[in-house]
Amino acid sequence: MALGKQAKTLSDKQIKAVLSHVEGTRYPARDRVMVLLSVKAGLRAKEIAGLTWGMVTDSNGTVGDAIALENKASKGKRGGRTIPLNTELRAALVDLHTIALRDGKAGTDKPVIHSERGPGMSAASVTVWFHRLYDALGMDGCSSHSGRRTFVTKAAKRVVEAGGSLRDVQELAGHSSLATTQRYIQGDSDAKRKLVDMV
Template sequence: MALHKQAKILNERQEKAVLSSLQSSTYPTRNTAMFLLSIKAGLRAKEIAALTWDMLLTPDGQLCEAIQLRNTASKGKQGGRVIPLNKQLKQALNQLLEESRPEHGQKPVILSRRKSHFPAHTVVNWFADLYKSLGFEGCSSHSGRRTFVTRAAKNIIKAGGSLRDVQQLAGHTTLQTTQRYIEGDSEAKKRIVDLI
């Protein structure tokens, strides 16, 4: 099987650069939420585009503690999953909620400038333009997702979990797929060998 070129993961410096640049964008609240849905929740472009407020809100209109991603918004029959909200993402979504004031739960979270659905291919192009403008070669709409999975894998033991938890957060059907997303770390390998 040939190796496929994967989207590069983002380091913390790059993440901060993206967040800083988004503050001066035309739609800073929406754009920040879109970026954080990728890097802090591991959502695919399709999932960002398909995310509706009813997957995020309680019946009384408050933001939930997790994204309730349905299969229909994801990939395949078992792509739906529950993703706890990262604090930074929750703050961005609360701000977007205040600005959006959705009148019904089926309304998309990410809207175009015409206040209509933001298609998946537009999300892909938005990320491509963002990373290109910052000079991040090899980055794509999948970079945030790969960063999320890699960071989760590196920290899951500290949280008392296992790689199976990372698999479920990513919505992968097999651990093998999850493992392909995880970027190795040469320094960590050196530290592990020294511990043996």
């Protein structure tokens, strides 16, 4: 994907607006999880569609502390990875899991993201869902990949504070190459100015 064609990253204000918007949808708990899987775990549309309850629950059947994304739900043969759960995302998954348990849809092989007409959504349906969401909010240039780019960019900016490196961001994103991860990261002009002054 050419640099000029990449999905836009989302500001904190935009993320807040998106989360506020989905509170009024027909399936607010599901929709909140979809948004947070994108911006707080960096999942692709295919991964959101392929995520099952077995990948987010522990041996006790409760939502765990990480997503154990399997290769079959990801991109490529080795796209599977473990992603620690962001606190906000975990809380949203707990809420959705409670609903799934009530409705008999919380089996380990059941999709986390249900559709209105069937058990789960396809990757294409997830992509369309995000397109409609951003279109309704007038967020031009945003797509299902915007949350993922936002996640990677934010993680790259904060990784040193966490005591890590870009290699950690690469592994969280499930990229086979560090060069791919670097293409996802949106630069920050203010940070560049501050950095040059520090040198």
